[in-house]
Amino acid sequence: MKKIWLTDTTLRDGSHSVSHQYSIDQAVTIAKALDDAEIDIIEISHGDGLAGSSLQYGFSKATDNDLIKEVSGVIKNSKLAVLILPGIGTSADLEIARKYGAEVARVATHVTEADVSQQHIKVAKSMGMKTVGFLMMVHMAPVENLVEQAKLMESYGADIVYCTDSSGALLPDGVKERITALKENLSVDIGFHAHDNLNLAIGNSLAAIEAGATYVDCSLNGAGAGAGNARTESLVAVLKKSGYETNADLYKTLDTAEKVFRKIVPEATRPNDLTLMLGYAGVYSSFLLHTYKAAEKFHVDPREILVELGKRKVVGGQEDSIIEVAYEMSQKK
Numbered sequence: 001m002k003k004i005w006l007t008d009t010t011l012r013d014g015s016h017s018v019s020h021q022y023s024i025d026q027a028v029t030i031a032k033a034l035d036d037a038e039i040d041i042i043e044i045s046h047g048d049g050l051a052g053s054s055l056q057y058g059f060s061k062a063t064d065n066d067l068i069k070e071v072s073g074v075i076k077n078s079k080l081a082v083l084i085l086p087g088i089g090t091s092a093d094l095e096i097a098r099k100y101g102a103e104v105a106r107v108a109t110h111v112t113e114a115d116v117s118q119q120h121i122k123v124a125k126s127m128g129m130k131t132v133g134f135l136m137m138v139h140m141a142p143v144e145n146l147v148e149q150a151k152l153m154e155s156y157g158a159d160i161v162y163c164t165d166s167s168g169a170l171l172p173d174g175v176k177e178r179i180t181a182l183k184e185n186l187s188v189d190i191g192f193h194a195h196d197n198l199n200l201a202i203g204n205s206l207a208a209i210e211a212g213a214t215y216v217d218c219s220l221n222g223a224g225a226g227a228g229n230a231r232t233e234s235l236v237a238v239l240k241k242s243g244y245e246t247n248a249d250l251y252k253t254l255d256t257a258e259k260v261f262r263k264i265v266p267e268a269t270r271p272n273d274l275t276l277m278l279g280y281a282g283v284y285s286s287f288l289l290h291t292y293k294a295a296e297k298f299h300v301d302p303r304e305i306l307v308e309l310g311k312r313k314v315v316g317g318q319e320d321s322i323i324e325v326a327y328e329m330s331q332k333k
């Protein structure tokens with residue numbers, strides 16, 4: 001039976017669903033339940049990674065360091081992961097995260113910018129962390145470029161390279177094509193991170209696994225940017241039914257989703273016309289809330305903003321373009 005390793009990102013990507021306002025108590029409660037359900041890896045931090053708490057991305061309620069310290073103190077089975085985007089989080093942030101108990105570092109870059117991950121991957125490796133190269137917005141690059149960038153991350157020492165469908169824009173064939181190419185050209189393990197904007201997160205995760213991915217991301221009730229990620233509870237059930245082996249306990253995972261998480265965050269994901277447009281136009285999922293605000297402020301149709309952002313091929317870090325586009329549209333009205 002093929003073994004699949006799960007990374008639950010409720011406490012990182014899912015932080016977008018609560019505008020980064022998890023309290024320490026809530027994070028500890030959720031992490032304890034995930035740990036008891038034997039989810040392999042639990043990712044934690046501001047939704048935009050270490051040091052994401054800022055005017056640009058939104059301030060979080062609890063600091064990354066406090067979240068990491070308190071959660072690492074209560075988990076026994078799972079490993080704790082942090083996400084870091086070079087340019088937002090520094091090597092020093094990674095060192096502190098390690099000191100407070102993070103064992104896995106996920107170093108994220110835009111799909112064409114793997115070279116900026118070198119320092120962070122090396123620092124993480126030197127501290128004995130399991131290190132993931134996390135290539136985002138993969139729908140924006142031809143498969144050959146994705147492979148070339150993934151090889152760079154492998155050459156820096158990444159133990160796993162992730163294909164990240166940040167916009168939830170891929171269809172199952174596109175996922176298969178990318179994972180197959182990565183498997184053919186890399187020696188390290190391959191992971192897949194889905195977004196549910198086109199309601200394909202579970203199907204795409206399964207397509208990734210069938211093509212050779214052995215690590216997949218998920219979150220409770222699908223909490224996450226845009227329409228959220230692949231639901232942890234659904235993924236565990238689907239994998240079990242498909243004959244894949246995981247360490248997760250199905251009933252405990254279901255209870256974590258329904259009895260623990262839903263009580264804390266009653267409505268984690270809100271699939272709607274705008275989340276669909278994110279996937280359709282190929283726009284970064286974490287732009288959703290910024291787009292709502294800009295549309296309201298400038299009295300323009302948020303769907304038109306997303307279509308224009310997709311045309312301009314705007315990427316993470318260019319959040320100010322959302323305001324620019326909304327402003328320009330309001331001037332044309």
Ligand SMILES: CC[C@H](O)CC(=O)C(=O)O
Pocket residue numbers: 013047048049085108136137164165166167193225285286316
């Ligand atoms: C801010 C990092 C980004 O949201 C990472 C991620 O989960 C993705 O690209 O989907």
Ligand SMILES: [Mn+2]
Pocket residue numbers: 013166193195224225285
């Ligand atoms: Mn994501």
